[in-house]
Amino acid sequence: MPEPHFVPHHDRYVPRESPELAARAFCALMSKRRTVRDYSERDVSLETIEWLVRCAGGAPSGANKQPWRFVAVRDLAVKRAIRAAAEKEEREFYAHRATDEWLADLAPLGTDASKPFLEIAPWLVVVFKQTRGDDESQHYYVNESVGIAVGLFLAAAHHAGLATLTHTPSPMGFLQEVLGRPKHEKAYVLIPVGYPADDCRVPEAALRKKALSEILTVV
Numbered sequence: 001m002p003e004p005h006f007v008p009h010h011d012r013y014v015p016r017e018s019p020e021l022a023a024r025a026f027c028a029l030m031s032k033r034r035t036v037r038d039y040s041e042r043d044v045s046l047e048t049i050e051w052l053v054r055c056a057g058g059a060p061s062g063a064n065k066q067p068w069r070f071v072a073v074r075d076l077a078v079k080r081a082i083r084a085a086a087e088k089e090e091r092e093f094y095a096h097r098a099t100d101e102w103l104a105d106l107a108p109l110g111t112d113a114s115k116p117f118l119e120i121a122p123w124l125v126v127v128f129k130q131t132r133g134d135d136e137s138q139h140y141y142v143n144e145s146v147g148i149a150v151g152l153f154l155a156a157a158h159h160a161g162l163a164t165l166t167h168t169p170s171p172m173g174f175l176q177e178v179l180g181r182p183k184h185e186k187a188y189v190l191i192p193v194g195y196p197a198d199d200c201r202v203p204e205a206a207l208r209k210k211a212l213s214e215i216l217t218v219v
């Protein structure tokens with residue numbers, strides 16, 4: 001068993017204002033985040049994407065195994081292949097796989113099987129969860145860990161003025177094939193990243209969030 005080794009936690013973040021004000025300001029920033037399905041072609045630098053992934057890669061994870069792989073796609077031919085495969089799955093989903101209740105829940109969002117944003121957004125960041133390490137080592141709490149990393153990615157993108165969509169064209173097995181990822185990597189979410197189109201609109205239904213009293217219980 002390796003011995004633990006501790007170092008002083010000097011590099012701590014201390015906000016200039018009170019925790020109440022800092023939390024309130026961050027909440028105000030994050031409450032302006034919206035899922036965007038209508039992108040402009042305006043480019044986003046690779047350096048920006050790298051910072052977003054670095055931020056996500058700093059997330060907590062079970063036993064610090066960091067069970068994720070981010071594949072950033074900007075190649076148009078690859079984006080087209082992803083769009084074609086995603087739309088095939090989505091046509092099947094909307095026509096057969098989705099239950100009536102699911103379709104009713106999606107109706108206010110105005111989504112359908114057409115996904116032009118998969119070609120138009122300058123980047124598609126495909127997040128894979130690693131069921132095991134590249135060296136076959138065990139990973140723990142993979143779904144929880146990758147979900148947290150994706151949350152940090154979305155927050156970092158929003159903070160950088162960029163729009164995202166958490167897209168799950170289920171089943172996502174085609175992403176492993178198109179992107180040539182190994183068997184122990186399973187697609188977790190597909191995130192277009194870019195700027196919203198000038199005339200971008202968002203569904204009014206997405207603005208309705210539960211009140212604090214519905215999501216917080218204090219004991």
Ligand SMILES: Cc1cc2nc3c(=O)[nH]c(=O)nc-3n(C[C@H](O)[C@H](O)[C@H](O)COP(=O)(O)O)c2cc1C
Pocket residue numbers: 033034035036037109111165166167168169206207
């Ligand atoms: C796990 C997950 C999967 C989602 N899958 C899709 C999807 O496949 N297609 C889509 O258009 N939106 C998808 N969404 C976006 C949600 O519809 C969106 O987050 C919700 O309507 C709230 O809107 P907001 O993000 O603007 O607050 C997904 C969101 C999450 C968290």
